[in-house]
Amino acid sequence: MFVINCPYCGERDQSEFSCGGEAHIVRPKQPTELSDDEWAEYLFMRKNIKGVQFERWNHAHGCRKWFNMVRDTSNDKIHAVYKMGEKPPVI
Amino acid sequence: MTKYRINKTRFVDQTKTVSFTFDGKKYHGFEGDTLASALLSNGIHLIGRSFKYHRPRGIMSCGSEEPNAICQINDNTDLTEPNVRATEIELYEGLKASSQNCWPSLNFDIGGINNLISPFIPAGFYYKTFMWPKSFWKKIYEPLIRLSAGLGKSPTQPDPDIYDHKYEHCDVLVIGGGISGIMSAKIAAKNNLKTILIEDKNILGGSTIYQNNKNFIIDNQKSNEWLMNEISELEKLDNLIIKTRTSLAAFHSYNYLLAKENISDHLPLDKKNGSIRQRLWKIRADKVIVAAGAIERPLIFNNNDRPGIILANSVKKYLDFYGVSTGLNNIIFTNNDSAYETAVSLFEKGISVKIVDIRKKSSSNIVKNAEDLGIKIYWNSTVVNTFGYKKIKSIEIMNLSEDGSNVTGNKHKIQCDCLSISGGWTPMVHMHTQSGGKLDFREIDQVFVPTEKSENHINVGSCNGDFELEEIVKNTNYKVKKFLNINEGGFDKISVLCSKESEKKNIWLLPNTISESKTKSFIDFQNDSTAKDIKLALREGFKSIEHVKRYTTTGMATDQGKLSNMHALGIIADTAGVKMGTLGTTTFRPPFTPLTFGAIVGRSVGKFFDIVRKTSIHEWHVQNNAKFENVGQWKRPWYYPINNENLHEAVQRESKAARDSAGILDASTLGKIDIQGSDASEFLNRVYTNAWSKLGIGKCRYGLMLNEDGMVYDDGVTTRLGENHYLMTTTTGGAANVLSKLEDYLQTEWPELDVYLTSVTDHYSTASICGPNSKKILNKLFPNKDFSDEAFPHMSYQDAKIDKIECRIMRISFTGELSYEINVESKYGKSLWENCIAAGEEYKITPYGTETMHLLRAEKGFIIVGQDTDGTMTPIDLQMDWIVSKKKYDFIGKRSLYRSDTMREDRKQLVGLLTDDPNEILEEGAQIVSELDKKPVEMIGHVTSSYFSPNLNKSIALAVVKGGKKMNGQKLFVPMENKNINVTVSDFIFFDKENKRINA
């Protein structure tokens, strides 16, 4: 079980958090103008990387804030956490 | 003293007799014994029968790796426990143990016939044999397999013991209380680090504590004497917690570890009462030092499984730690020097001992010591067979050929009553790999050793592949200092003298003169898999170690292959002609040793198993005989039977009353989210399918929420309390998820919106009064309030007071009746409810539960999200086009409603179903077909809700059917086990289609 450094609360047990999947997938501003394929790309397609992955996490049983996390999915090493809207770090 | 208790030691108190029974017979041991050592002291080796062939099996080791000596404890009581290793259980007064896996008795076992027919039970036997004919499976094969499968008996009563969980945090956790663990703990604790040392035995010291040999000297003392002093030093350290009888179960990432402490297992029966049995420690450690030690390997040769064949170091431990001799005429069969320590020990106690060594020579001090004592050594030899059914009687040995691949010369028979075997040592790398660590294969002594990568844990001692005493002591000191960034270790000037092994030889499967098919060379003793099983698997095309393991079941017993995995790998590598390091290892999964279910669940049993949520009105429901239903964690009244009514009778009465006069429902469990902020209206516009901007203050509106994929996610009524203030209700079960989803959009997609969400589900209690007389009841409750349709129309809300209690009244309806929901602060919930009941008495107000609510809304064709929908239904599928705004540019899920798939006309769509026989009630979940004769039968839909409607006096059902929208009036069938039910597709609004009753 990881220890996650919530950008608002500090280090807490993983059991307080839930993972929201891949980060930096922006909801299209004008969905009606997208083709089925383009919409499907947004809706369904995820990279599911083995290695360094940018993810969304929610401090569900804490401050309820969403934030981003850079995690190596092959060894669960957490490289960085940063707030929503902040620029992703270069890893 | 018994015949086999030949030695007095400081670890077993021979003044304190402990009595116990084994298979019903009474025996004696001493305080400090394990069940295994006590049995051996009574000359008992035969403990059980093997799993597949029912061969007699005896105690083989002295620890958690024990494959054979597994027992049933406290048989025929609710404390009974199967699969307890005799080597791990400490003897206590009153212990009752019995053998497992034998019938009718240990000494005469009918299953032993399997041993005679064993040429016909090769690897994969069950897979191959029980395939066909198919009709045999249920009546013959399955009962047969069930009869012979499984180990031991499960208790039939709930576990009466208490188990506990506890969190602990420390700077350094040391796993293992052998010499390297003790040194590590001392170094850490002396340097002001909060340190925990855990050891699964009751006494610290590992195998060094009984290493009483002149060839192993630390600082001019015998190693055991030196270690004894270190342990007493250790006990003086303040910031060190020592936990004995505590075994590590799991080593998770980020140094999160689980350890199980046995608290009262070793206590006499009359002293266990009321105390906690086991505690599971959840430890988060800054640094972890693994000093888990090594396990001695067996040797693989024909008939290597007889009672009396024991690992050599275990023989030494029984002798020097417990004072018990495992035999009086001992032979040691080894491929390495460590077994010579056992030989010297046996010789010094006056026990006859000979040595068979597969090596040609060894020039170490300990071997010279044995030779000087005159112990006979058969060099370059191997055991080719053993004899003796219930206990070993003799062995046959032969010389090895030059390259070790074959045997030469004559067979030589030697008598014995114990054969001590040693195939070298396997480092316990389980903890290291569980934490994510990798392994390297070390060719010279054929072991997997940890590759050090982690900054957060290290391995020291023999689990790291350091086997010689000098290496262990010096490397532990050096590595721990470096790991903890410490200058002074306290062991920097230590001097160690020890015997050093220079000649190494390993043969995974020892050669024989007999053809392989006629040998039984066991690798996995508990699951009875042999070398030839593994070779067969390879011949049949299995290559991956993981596949071979599953096919042959090698390493899959309760000992998890602690003794067998390395040999299985070695034989695979030899047979396939590949290098062992290239095969990889099997994955070591937690727990390291089996955990009791009790330890896993801890205190979360009975009423603490899950959180229970009760409304403030709950006690009233209980007093009024409500039957409850779990909805999420909530307890909701299901129905309120009167005079032994069953569910059906109660629901018929309740629903009739609600439509004829008045009914009342506790609706407090509905999710409630308070929404505030200047962009609240815009926010609702984006999350609901319908438009919200024009909803006036004081008005209510039903909303439908989709997922981004267009599927219905939740629904509920939202009320505009003020200009920038809304109260949203959600389904009872969906409340938490809806809040989380809304927060997600607000924080990540639309951070520009000025909106704040607060869950207020628990803050308010809700009484929902419906029925034609509900207005009269409201008038009585709020005499100053005008409830006329003009002053208080449907879908609106007003504030009011009962005495000083503030109430929010919403005129909304989920039943189709005139209906009011009164919300008060939760603390007034019960008082409100009692007021409502009192005011409604003259109208026979009837409390109703969830079942009646479901029936009433089904009559009206209102969906329940999660019952009539399953995450694959769009609002269009549900014929709810009316609630999907065409004008709004965007809302969650909108674009998905125009995907080619969601626009298909043959999607499952919501319809009503009427049975041709109006008294026939369909089963919810039943499949629907249009053609009975078509093969294969095409299922075109299923029933989602079904009731007998007392208001319509007939059966009604909701269903989803492919292309159902266009099937009104069509005949369909619901095939059941014994009959086909004829149904007709209908409108799904069965009752009051014109919505007259809402304004009645």
Ligand SMILES: [Zn+2]
């Ligand atoms: Zn937080």
